[in-house]
Amino acid sequence: MADQSTNSAQTAEADKGYWQANLRLIYISLAIWALVSFGFGILLRPLLSGISVGGTDLGFWFAQQGSILVFLVLIFNYAWRMNKLDAEYGVDEE
Amino acid sequence: MDQFTINLLFVGASFALYIGIAIWARAGSTSEFYAAGRGVHPVTNGMATAADWMSAASFISMAGLIAFTGYDNSTFLMGWTGGYVLLALLLAPYLRKFGKFTVSEFIGDRFYSQTARIVAVICLIVASVTYVIGQMTGVGVAFGRFLEVSNTTGLLIGAGVVFAYAVFGGMKGVTYTQVAQYCVLITAYTIPAIFISLQLTGTPVPALGLFGDTASGEPLLTKLDAIVTELGFNEYTTHHSNTLNMVLFTLSLMIGTAGLPHVIMRFFTVPKVSDARWSAGWALVFIALLYLTAPAVGAMARLNISEMMWPNGGIDGGAVSVEEIDNDPRYDWMATWQKTGLLDWEDKNGDGKIQYYNDKSESMQALAEEKGWVGNELTKFNRDILVLANPEIANLPGWVIGLVAAGGLAAALSTAAGLLLAISSAVSHDLIKGAINPQISEKGELLSARIAMAVAIVVATWLGLNPPGFAAQTVALAFGLAAASIFPALMMGIFSTRINNTGAVAGMLAGLVVTLVYIFLHKGWLFIPGTNSFTDADPLLGPIKSTSFGAIGAMVNFGVAYVVAGMTKETPQEIKDLVESVRIPRGAGVAQDH
Structure with a gap:
């Protein structure tokens, strides 16, 4: 009995650590998500106007293509990191 | 062979393919009808x-919309992918772990409330029907052109086709059909774009051509800026x-993407939680192929026109x-x-020429x-x-036009079917089986699902005859x-244990009502023309147009839910x-019906 309760306490602890690690990854990813779209694409575009890209500036590129490419990287990075975290904390599906 | 026959051949052949697949993969059980038996690979699922x-x-x-506005409409590009x-x-892996069939089921169970489930069904139906109206607008344009009939006739024909096709399959039929439709639509979108990019910039990749140089060595965008400002x-x-x-508009589109039931449902059909994460990535890969090309199509078409x-x-x-x-x-x-009645010109000054310019610009008025x-x-x-006229404008061969x-039809049909x-699963599974008559037989459930589809399409067609905007704008309202x-309800359900039943219901109702009222004030009550008190040119709240209000509505939803939850049990x-278990992938079994 005693063994079992330490076990479940350990599991609960591990689950908590897993969730914290997940949240950290989500915060970082969403910060980048907002930076490239709302930031570079819209609000910070004037700051990037000095960097020219094919007849216009970098902000235009981020608004029309760059942000989409970054979104892709974010999702695949998240999936890859989380699947690793699942295994690390022993919470993956058998 | 004339263009009309070529169009019919292409449209006919693609339809035969979809219907063939739908029959081959016909859903037999309710489980197959809603979730394709969960046997779909992440890449296949991403494509569908x-x-x-x-x-x-x-x-x-x-x-x-991008072509005629330029940079300002980049919102569509970022909004519809950022979601x-x-x-x-924030959603896909947890909802898959939860392992039920519908979005409202999750909301009902997480907020331990039949009311929450029914409110979710209502929200879902309101958003989905608005979305179908936008699709019907697009279907009307496409059929109108290819059958060479008026927009209205095209819309009615399209409604019939969508109906016949959607009642057939259920999710299983729809999944494999949609893979075929993806292949058709991406080829159809890219091929003319490649031709046009080659003509204008010599680059076979339209996404690069957009930032490339024209034959004279001048960048495409510089040339475009010069000609549109001259006019x-x-x-x-x-x-x-x-x-x-x-x-706000970009944010609305992003949050809305993550709140649309037909997209979320897709993540119930993958075998594992880890697959749900990959699936979202694969979906965006296939979407990005079109979305990286779209701004090039817009800019190049504007230049061509x-x-x-002014030849x-x-x-x-x-x-x-x-x-x-x-x-x-x-x-x-x-x-x-x-x-089709969608393009027109008139030699107003009788000089035998057609002058195209911005007659609202003061300097142009002087000129x-x-x-x-x-x-x-x-x-x-x-x-x-x-987009549909683009290959003709660029003088491409007849088969490209076909x-x-x-x-275009594949795009409209696949979404309308999804x-x-x-809608039908919300009505039959959540409303009828979940609330009104839990004893309903499997057969009765499938029948009510199909009746719900029929009603939804009639309503959407009727409203689609007088759409509140261009297809993309109506869809933006959805x-x-x-x-x-x-x-907000889904996100709070996963990320906060504090939000209780009353909080969630109050939040959803507040968010839905405030957004719906704001939209109706600008677009007319139930989108009936002439019943609006404001226009998007001069909105009620400062610069905030009705299409952008969803982001505010979401904030209202979050805020009300927190306040009400804080005051109640x-x-x-x-x-x-339950929330703890949803957060951990371990033990995600096959989903159960209840």
């Missing part, structure tokens, strides 16, 4: 999600619209003559599109006076025709509604345990 997702709004409408980040990080329009690449509205109307090097060379439009085969597309023009003579150019016809499926109601322990 992409087809489901990219509708008439993306395929037919979006590039046209996948939210979906992948008195806003410069293409610069920012003209209100920044706050632009941010401007040069066609001899801008205003000094003189406008195109009526005689050329009538006789030169390069201008044949204008006559064919005139038949017009000097030249004897009495207003813009390209009197009508519906934005929704641009292919685009098939692609939405109808979401996103606002989903953003304000469904997404705490979430019971077993629900807190």
Whole structure:
């Protein structure tokens, strides 16, 4: 009995650590998500106007293509990191 | 063979393919009807999600809206892709772990309340029906053109086809059909874009051509900026619209993407939680193929159209003559599109030429006076025709035009079918089986699902006859509604144990009602023309247009839910345990029906 309760306490602890690690990854990813779209694409575009890209500036590129490419990287990075975290904390599906 | 026959051949062949697949993969059980037995590989699922997702709004409408506005409409590009980040990080894996069939089921169980489930069903139906209206608008444009009939007739024919096709399959039929539709629509979108990019910039990749140089060595975008400003329009690449509205609109589209039931449902059909994460990524890969091309299609089409109307090097060379439009085969597309009533021109000053310019611009008015023009003579150019007319404008071979016809219809049909499926499962599974008559037989449930589809399509067709905007704009309203109601409830359900039943219900209702009222105030009550008190040109709240209000609605939803939850009874322990278990992939079994 005693063994079992330490076990479940350990599991609960591990689950908590897993969730914290997940949240950290989500915060970082969403910060980048907002930076490239709302930031570079819209609000910070004037700051990037000095960097020219094919007849216009970098902000235009981020608004029309760059942000989409970054979104892709974010999702695949998240999936890859989380699947690793699942295994690390022993919470993956058998 | 004339163009009409070629179009019919392409459209007919693609339809035969879809119907063939739908029959082959017909759903037998309710489980197959809703979730394709959960045996779908992430890449396949990603492709089907992409087809489901990219509708008439993306395929037919979006590039046209970008073409005529330029940078300011980048909102569609960022908004409709950025939502996948939210979906992948905040919703998909947890909803898959939860393992039920519908979005409202999750809301009902998590907020331990039949009321919450029913409110979720209502939110879902309101957003989905609005979305179907947008699809019907697109279907009307496409059928109108290819059958060479009026827009209204095209819409009625389209409604019949969508109906016949959606009642067939259920999710299983729809999944494999949508894979085929994705292939058709992406080929149809890319091939003309490659041709046009080669013509204008010599680059076979349209996404790169957009930032490439034209034959004269001048960058494409510089050339485009020069010609549109010469005609008195806003410069293409610069920012003209209100920044706050632009941010809110983008945010609405993003949150809405993550709140649309037919997209979320897709993540119930993958075998594992880890697959749900990959699936969202694959979906965005397939979507990005079109979305990276779309801004190129828009810019290049705008340049082509401007040069066609002023064929001899801008205003000094003189406008195109009526005689050329009538006789030169390069201008044949204008006559064919005139038949749909979506394109028109008129030689107002009787000089035998058609002057296309911005007659609202003061400097152009001065120039017009000097030249004897009495207003813009390209009197009508519906934005929704641009993508479909694009291959004709660029003078591409007939088979490309036929292919685009098939692609546009594939986009509209796949989304309409996915939405109808979401609506029907909400009604039959959540409303009838979940609340009204839990004893209903499997057969009765499938029958009520099909009846719900029929009703939804009739309502959407009726409202689609007088759409509240271009296809993409109507669809944007649907996103606002989903953003304000469904997404916050799902997110709070996973990330906060504090939100209880009363909080969630109050939040959803507040978000939905405030957004719906704001939309109706600007677009007319139930979208009936003339019943609106404000217009989007001069909105009620500062610069915030009705299409951007979803982001505000979502904030209202979050805020109300927190305040109400803080004042009412705490979430019971077993629900807190449920939330904990949803957060951990371990033990995600096959989903159960209840």
